[in-house]
Amino acid sequence: MSTDNKQNWKPATKLVHGGTTRSSFGETSEAMYLTQGFVYDSAEAAEARFIGEDPGYIYSRYANPTVAMFEKRMCEIEGTEAARATSSGMAAVHSALMACVRAGDHVIAPKALFGSCRYIVEKLLPRFGVESTLIDGTDLAQWKAALRPNTKAAFMESPTNPTLEVIDVRAVADLLHEAGARLIVDNVFATAIWQSPLELGADVVVYSATKHIDGQGRCLGGIVLSDEKWITEEFHDPYKHTGPAMSPFNAWVLLKGLETLPLRVERQTHTASKIADLLADHAAVSRLIYPGREDHPQAEIARRQMRGGSTMIAFDLAGGKEAAFKFSNALNIVQLSNNLGDAKSLITHPATTTHQSLDESARLELGITDKTLRFSVGLEDTDDLLADVTQALAQV
Numbered sequence: 001m002s003t004d005n006k007q008n009w010k011p012a013t014k015l016v017h018g019g020t021t022r023s024s025f026g027e028t029s030e031a032m033y034l035t036q037g038f039v040y041d042s043a044e045a046a047e048a049r050f051i052g053e054d055p056g057y058i059y060s061r062y063a064n065p066t067v068a069m070f071e072k073r074m075c076e077i078e079g080t081e082a083a084r085a086t087s088s089g090m091a092a093v094h095s096a097l098m099a100c101v102r103a104g105d106h107v108i109a110p111k112a113l114f115g116s117c118r119y120i121v122e123k124l125l126p127r128f129g130v131e132s133t134l135i136d137g138t139d140l141a142q143w144k145a146a147l148r149p150n151t152k153a154a155f156m157e158s159p160t161n162p163t164l165e166v167i168d169v170r171a172v173a174d175l176l177h178e179a180g181a182r183l184i185v186d187n188v189f190a191t192a193i194w195q196s197p198l199e200l201g202a203d204v205v206v207y208s209a210t211k212h213i214d215g216q217g218r219c220l221g222g223i224v225l226s227d228e229k230w231i232t233e234e235f236h237d238p239y240k241h242t243g244p245a246m247s248p249f250n251a252w253v254l255l256k257g258l259e260t261l262p263l264r265v266e267r268q269t270h271t272a273s274k275i276a277d278l279l280a281d282h283a284a285v286s287r288l289i290y291p292g293r294e295d296h297p298q299a300e301i302a303r304r305q306m307r308g309g310s311t312m313i314a315f316d317l318a319g320g321k322e323a324a325f326k327f328s329n330a331l332n333i334v335q336l337s338n339n340l341g342d343a344k345s346l347i348t349h350p351a352t353t354t355h356q357s358l359d360e361s362a363r364l365e366l367g368i369t370d371k372t373l374r375f376s377v378g379l380e381d382t383d384d385l386l387a388d389v390t391q392a393l394a395q396v
């Protein structure tokens with residue numbers, strides 16, 4: 001088979017080679033351009049750059065060659081034309097939403113969102129005259145009922161953080177498009193390996209690159225991907241003038257992360273599915289949520305829109321908060337941390353950490369009880385992790 005057409009490369013090949021631009025030295029690994037600015041051969045050349053006649057770099061808040069390699073590689077894997085990398089996942093979420101709305105507009109989002117995402121939709125946007133409606137994202141009738149003539153955008157995660165609800169991206173995108181609104185999907189939990197929101201009809205996809213893309217807990221990052229027209233006409237100017245740009249150093253780390261993304265996500269998912277099966281059959285566990293299992297509440301949608309399970313598991317321990325804390329404290333290999341997507345297995349108790357800012361009734365509405373734990377499965381040996389979970393369960 002011919003391999004000269006990059007379009008035909010499989011994802012793993014794109015993630016190693018996509019977007020690479022070599023300097024005159026012909027380096028193997030991507031070059032790290034740790035520079036703020038760029039020099040011009042003449043005043044005329046500077047003028048040409050600024051008026052857009054010469055497409056070169058101007059200033060790293062707008063664009064940088066190492067960051068551009070990361071953006072291009074991500075475009076190749078998502079199958080889209082344009083992207084802008086950001087300093088964190090939240091900078092990506094915030095800038096993507098802000099680029100879609102003006103005062104007087106309306107936004108829809110599921111209630112089941114990562115706490116900071118919910119803060120932007122529920123608290124921050126209304127400060128600037130953008131109303132928001134929070135719904136149960138798994139209920140299409142609620143999406144339909146929430147639409148208004150001034151609805152310009154919707155923001156959703158799938159699977160959601162932390163209870164791994166799966167939302168029908170295609171059905172939601174169709175509803176929004178009929179109403180002339182855009183759908184932004186935060187693909188952090190699914191990863192580009194298991195889900196392609198733009199192929200499912202989303203208009204914009206955002207990532208916290210901090211999670212699986214780095215995958216080794218080193219640096220923060222984010223990215224916003226969409227078509228060239230929206231990125232250049234709607235997104236680029238607010239991005240350039242407000243400064244959420246990614247550091248070239250972080251872009252280099254994240255390029256290295258992309259090279260191993262499929263290996264890590266496949267292995268972490270394999271181990272997660274084994275741990276989910278172990279938890280599902282254990283008497284101490286009263287609820288188990290794992291998108292790769294047939295007993296997941298939206299298993300049929302997950303099968304349709306995801307190519308694999310998840311590196312994440314959510315579960316309840318029948319013994320309540322006391323058991324959840326005891327179990328977490330008894331783990332030897334799995335670490336207590338609110339991060340996710342890391343090579344290190346991490347566990348968190350959302351009600352007292354990531355979602356503690358929500359009041360209890362809002363938490364319960366999302367299925368986050370005192371019994372709930374969120375487990376991000378890492379790259380340790382599968383049997384070692386199964387043994388660690390088994391011994392910790394024996395203590396509750």
Ligand SMILES: Cc1ncc(COP(=O)(O)O)c(C=O)c1O
Nearest residue numbers: 088089090114161188208210221
């Ligand atoms: C679903 C989701 N979106 C966005 C973010 C924010 O990412 P960052 O911490 O890189 O700003 C997180 C972080 O946990 C997340 O879980």
